[in-house]
Amino acid sequence: MQELTPIIEIRQLSKHFNGKTALDQIDLSIRKGEFVTILGPSGCGKTTLLRIIAGFEVPSSGDVWMEGSTLTDTPPHLRPVNTVFQRYALFPHLNVFENIAFGLKIKKVAKISLDKKGCEHTRLTGLSPREIEKKVKSALKMVGMTGYEFRDVDSLSGGQQQRVAIARAIVNEPEVLLLDEPLGALDLKMRKDMQLELKEMHRKLGITFVYVTHDQEEALALSDTVVVMRDGRIQQTGSPIDIYNEPANAFVADFMGESNILDGTMVRDHLVRFADTEFECVDAGFGENTPVEVVIRPEDIYIFDNNEKGMLTGLVVSSLFKGIFNEMTVRVDSFEFVVQDTRNYEPGREVGLIIRPADIHVMEVERTQNRFEGSLIDAEHVAFLDGVFECTLPSELSSLEDIKGTPVQVDIRFHRVILHDNEEDGIIAGEIAFILYKCDHFHLTVHTDSGEDIYVNTQDVWDVGDRVGISVKPRYIKLSVP
Template sequence: MTNHTNIVFEGVNKAYDDNVILHDINFEIEKGKFYTLLGPSGCGKTTILRLIAGFTDVTEGSIKINDQIVNDISPNKRKVNTIFQDYALFPHMNVFDNIAFGLSLKKLPKSEIEAKVKNALKMVQLSGYENREIREMSGGQQQRVAIARAIVNEPEVLLLDEPLSALDLKLRTDMQYELRELQRRLGITFIFVTHDQEEALAMSDWIFVMDKGKIVQSGTPVDIYDEPINRFVADFIGESNIIAGTMVEDYKVKMVGKEFECEDAGITPGERIEVVIRPEDLELTTVEKGKLVVNVDSQLFRGVHYEIIGYDKDGNEWMVHSTKKAVIGQDIGLYFTPHDIHVMRLGETEEEFDARLESYEA
């Protein structure tokens, strides 16, 4: 472990009686990066945040912050701040008093509080808003006040529990950029919870994908998108065509009754696998030039591309994202390269997956 690591989970379980919320959670969080816990509702994301903050106790295992086990350390003694979904601002206080609240409790001198609040407002681009009432602020401005209130306490880690979910799409996108830039400027660790995969891909240095109380895959946004470990991840992160197949030999798979070259190896010949091809990696072409032929069933215009649904001779559904328009009822060819094929083993763990990749990339 390096001195750049500031949070470590070791064998952490959380249960309420017989209801297991988290099962064997192990990870390391490095200083100064943007991490995202991504997964559907009820998968345990927010519970991890609450454990880091100290609002919830561990059932088994240990949590370390800066090499110190913090299982029994109270929330106010951890250098961690949380921004909640509803921001939890005080409506009867103006912007200055909201941000200064934690500093006032510490009984800091007024001049020091004023300097710190003004600096925090400058960081979130709200200089001059000190006397504004909270009810007069837009959703995006309230979000920034909540961030300023958190960073004024100089936390080492900022926990964000779906803070953008209440915003409209345009503001949400703007705030994604702002949060990412703010994290880079501050250089502190952000741990962000969301169920929105596009948000996770756009903002994160590192993503933990969760399902049913477990971390099923972790990696950079590119790793997670290009190399999903199983059907759940492939389906949850973007759109996917997932087709049953068989491994013929290293770098060759069989699906839809045909053999195709691929870039995967280390799998037993004859083993049943699943093949993933992303819709944007399929190119529309003529029936003669296509590696596969599908009949076009439906087509929607999505603004930047057409979303085309077709079916092959075996009845498999194929989704294609293309700037070219298709004709419903017509046969079309689909072209793809070996690089566009990703092979998933049934039941493969992340450790087995990583070991297999290292074995043939070495």
């Protein structure tokens, strides 16, 4: 029942709030009848994107197109979309029936009638009370709330309010239904039930669903297409299986569930090296000796009693019972692997690990070191990231006569950046924005106060949101002519 024609096309869409970028050059095409989930952590811009489609926010630049015409100048009440709000937003002064009938009572439909001379007249009229009642009843039936027509919305449970909110939206027969974390306020059991019902509703209605959530399980379970967002940008668009099995980058891999992410090197086609070991893999086309990132899902690592067959041998550090499987942490030299298996190996046991070539997913790395634009202050100082750092000039630069203000390219290796507990101890300061565990170290993204990000590899444990001071030893600041 899916058609290939796009119903919504988003082109070059950006949105800034008071100088902060919420959405950055978003391009997205949504097919008619599709169940699309926009997935991402809080603050990634997913709700803003939904609000722009609904018309509650005006984009700073770019356009939303619907069925071939731009929506930019269309106010929310004229858009053929309806929204299910995060906290329901049911009208407290109206009962269940009146809430659902709200849109129907406003709606004007074209009625064609013949006058005495036989000429056709098109008249805009409201729906008759009987039509409204019929539609409300069928919407209530759809969400399993028959018999609740005259209840006060305040007397309903969270799940019931959610159902009414969905009924209120679908009763208007929108072309596109927008859902803003509709299950966020429900408990786990209720959420699982509602997921199934939403999926069923989507099948029955045949309309396009655009669903916003931060819950990756929900996204995988419900969607035809998942759009993963981070910091106002789309990271990856694809089917749930693609997104899970072939994540485009470490962020997506990490966000889509428990995974082992490691730095590695593509030795040559079909051979990758990580954790000080070479593995056969199915990936090719990266070139020789190229730095890559490797993702292995915990359920794809085979664990067994240590014998000669293991590709890696290690020690079980911890084991957690998670219901249908045990989640074990296995230390292999300095690397920690998370392994899921139905069998349990007690902490302290020596085990062997095997990873099949098809289960090793190799990704291109986005960057191998920090690179900034800087400018020289004098022979011993360079300014970048709104800070002045000591440095030593390479010979190609020290021969310059007037070096003040000379633009330079600054390169710093990830593990050479030093973070300080006290902001004052660093040359510049920032806030830790994102942490990725790479089996033997943490890869941190730090938003510096200048607005640019600096990436740091460290063994130390930090928390997202920590304020830190940042410094770099002079000898590790590599300068070159850009």
